Amino acid sequence: MSNWFTRLFRPGNPDEGKRAFTREDVWGHGVDLPPQVHAADIETALTLAPVYSATRLLADSVAALPLQAFRRTADGARKPMSAPEVFTDPTEFGTTHEWVQRVMTSLLLRGNAYGYVPLFDRDGYPRRIEWLHPDEVSVDDNFSVGRRPVWFWKGRRVDPGRLVHIPGYVLPGQVLGLAPISAFALTTETGLLSQQFGRDWFRNGSVPSGVLETDQSVDQNQARVLKDRFREATRGREPIVLGLGTRYNPITVSPDESQFLATLKMTVNQIASIYGIPPDMIGGEAGGSLTYANVEQQSLNFVTYTLRPWLTKLESSFSRLIPDGEYVRFNADAMVRADLTSRYAAHHIALTDGWKNRDEIRELEDLPPLPGGQGKTYGPVADPARKPTPVPRDDEDEPVRRLRAAGTEY
Template identity: 45%
Template sequence: MRNPFRRWGWTRQADSPSAQERRDLGVGDVSWPVEDLASPAAVSVEGALRLTPVFAAGRLLSTSVASLPIKQYRKVGDSTTKLPLAPLFQRPASQGTIDDWLKRAVLSLVYRGNAVGLVMERDWLEYPTRIEWLNPANVFVQDTGPIGTRGSFTDPVWSYLGVELPSEDIVHIPWMTLPGRVWGLSPIAAYAVTVSTGLAAQKFLDDYFRAGGQPPGRFQNTAQTIDQQQASVIKRRIVQAIRSHEPIVYGKDWQYEPITVSVQEAQFCETMRLGATQIAAIYGIPPEKIGGETGGSYTYSSPEQRQIEFIQDALLPYLVSLENHLSALLPRGQFIKFNADALIRVDILTRHAVYEKQRLMGKNNLDEIRALEDEPPLPDGKGQDYTPLPIQAGANITVPQLRSRREDPGLHLIHTPRGTHG
């Protein structure tokens, strides 16, 4: 494995900003943690991850993208040919597999707004075969200089822990960028106030229970003084009655006053749900997936429709960005695509009805359909025919017969090779 730092003989730049200074220079970034974790100015990735909806959003997006199959194609004119995956998508990093590699990239986008990779190995044609994702917190890019000069957004200067990196070895995928800037906006900074509110509510609950919570009530005798021993006996009897949900019977000299939680304290759960809903809006995630609430007609939609909306609203922006940037690392005319349909799982009857229609119209052959069900291809190439069945030579199939096949799940599609009769 080549060492980019050793190859080019880079050294730490004397005028390179320190790690703390670099963190303050990012577009949309906020200052790093201070004593008050719940302060908006103190919100960081590490602090935000303590909030369940923020962690859940990253987990949901990263694992969803990493679970999608990747396919590579070559486009020549109007024809598209499927290719074997390039080495970059087979073992892309020194640690972990392709799904671990994709999770690192997506988590960098979700929490930092930038995924920054360093090309570590290339093939004999200089196409990348291994890329390591860097921690965006340790990456600095100079992109504010005059247009056309070194250090501008047209010719940015990259450095990692004070060591300058060549632009040709940098793979940068931003979340959202402002005009004239290279470094992407930070989602954590975008909802810093929302996160700080959730952290404050979470801290309030933690302090509440650490302090012993709140007593359920007060039992007082208005006529006589009770010593400590008598108070202990009475307290045990009251606690036993409360725990067993039995009524409390006492004389005329006793007063029981229950202690209720204030309205502000009772709104804790509502505050947490509101924060989760707002965080979900940042990422386009259905709120109920990370602890929020969804109202309206969405509540009555089917699971399949909700999954489709999740792919379109939340996953698609990340998928398109990854596809475009990673395809740019391949030879001209080649590109990759994520199979987002793999996340939509329908019942077996509907799934096979779709397979049948795909085969009838010639969209897929039998071997491709069998591959979707993890089954081996038919022997002797019998499953390679794409000819639409209704118009096959010698195939006497009428429209009523096709309709009856679709309506009767007991009837199976019979493939008739071209030029024969069945």
Template identity: 40%
Template sequence: MSLFRRSSIEARSSNDGWFSIFGSGKGLDGSMKSALRLVPLYAATSLIADSIAIMPCSEYESTGGSKVKAKHQSPLLLDPHPAATMTRIEWLHQYTTSFLLRGNAYGLIVAVDTAGVPSKLAWLHPDQVTVDESGSQPKYQYKGKDLDPSTVVHIPWYPVPGSVVGLSPIGQFRRMLETGSSAEQYGADWFKNGSTPSGHLKYNKGSLTGSDSAKAKARFKAAVSNNDLFVSGSDWDWEALSVKPNEAQFLETIKATANQIAAIYRVDPSDIGGEAGSSLTYSTLEMNQIKFQTRALQPIFTRLEHHITRLLPDFHYMKFNPDALVRTDIKTRTEVNKLNLEIGLLTQDEGRELEERPILTDKQKQEWLKNYGKQPTAPKEETS
């Protein structure tokens, strides 16, 4: 066997198998849902998946050196999900979730249009896909059945040399995730089972037998179970016991786990329950959105752009519009649009389209020119 080629079993066990990531651990079992119970992990992956799912994308055409939006958008971009009840938003969310949690997204072409261009693409559950890399070309199976390689769209996150299967981003941090999961489980057990007593009820006139203590405890609990008042004579003292900071160390562990997960997915720790240690004293929402877009989103949606472009007709390509997620205030946006119009970067119609406003009719354009437009001035005659 070659140094870089592996059998399907080896590839599955080392790269994309969720069970290989968490199966031997005690804190998490082998399901995606179990892993997502870890709040910082759910927060990070859902933040990225939701952002990409709502991002506008279109099909463009490159002809004669110019790039324009295609007049007829492919169904693969408009409505790619094979289920009638699902939209492009859910389709993009499925892709991103599989990509983030497994490091691989496996798509299956299930329909083509009259021109032979794929029109429907179903994302397969990555845990049910196996890849045999022992031959010259990878072979794919889904639920034990062979797939036609020409119908498979495989997008890996972190493929190592000699393999087409991507490494799972969280699989490389198994110990850290199990620590975070154990900390949350410890906290839940602590508050549920009362590993620290809630208080001390003391009888000041001697000792009590076991049965007397049990009766007193039952009466006291019955009285205060609904935050009711407990009335007694001078024989009893009640002292509430608070949790010491050093006994709540699991909270600090959860914060540390959130910071590590934030580093894996390149998001701001404060967005997923961690603590940002930045020394910057000033930042804007726009700057934070641009940073998030560049680091966390762009590497993911750019991969999808390239793979979908390979399925489109020649000279056609898919392009996301991440700028739509970066919302500035109205004044700044207006100034930017004005500048783009003046330097010829945008036409008036393109600027109105960005603002989701209808294109002006010829009559409206003439009216605008009459009231606000600059009429060209006639050149001055030269004098001798």
């Protein structure tokens, strides 16, 4: 028997009585949590998986859509045109895809996007726009709706003619949009603390909770020695010798029982609700079982109710950067792709009714135009005055059938 047990259980002060050591006494409480988790910080908030998943999903979805330009004609029709350079080559840092990602990320996390115009074209319209970090931009008065706001970047005043401001969800009487991460900092903080709890749980080896009990009287120093020796032996995976009435009683406490997993699931669903995303798209739980039919409907709902408001906001803001009569639109149809049979059936209807030609349909299917302009013509539109072709009857002989087919009454 080890001598340290003999030294530990010397008769002590009888007033101290019997003592039990809990799992926290042996292993500690994990890493102490900071007095305040700065959940409103962008970098901190993005370490929470649901926040990263939700913002990445929306930013990538919008950036992946083709941005098309149109010109409105005198008769009110729209005519496709080449996109202005501010949308084909908008930044020195990456492509149009990353450029749209940046503006969406600023809107999703801070509720505002700020762009600086370093270059104009010869007509005085923006040639390039560089999106600034939203935390580096400020306005002198958020309630200055009645006058032109004064903007600052890193404390320096910015020429308002060079700043592009796109607000997200704006409250009446304010200039700046509402920042989701700041407004729902409590939800994000709860998720971060749950995530930190899980890290500490597994950092401690996921060892089951337990109690060391003895029928001897021990003081604080003796308890500390027993705890340290026990922890040292178990960490080294050495056999543990208990004596003098000492017993180790393991107590298993699952993460479910500590509300750990339930809190994480609740955080995912709440963040999905903040951004208007179905929870199962970012790792949450859907309300019911998903089938092929309602998965396709969910995709349509995602485009209609989640993406469309963002697309409309960007389209109206981008269209203000180009001459009057010109505007841009995101082609959301590129995301909603029906199954092959449904898609081809829709193409057939478009051809039959004459509101699309073959080249337009081939373009949707990423196919080249037909040679010689064969695909430029439109199909015939049904003429209501045209008589339908008679259907021959079995009781008619051949001459009667021919006359009826020719439209001659007999």
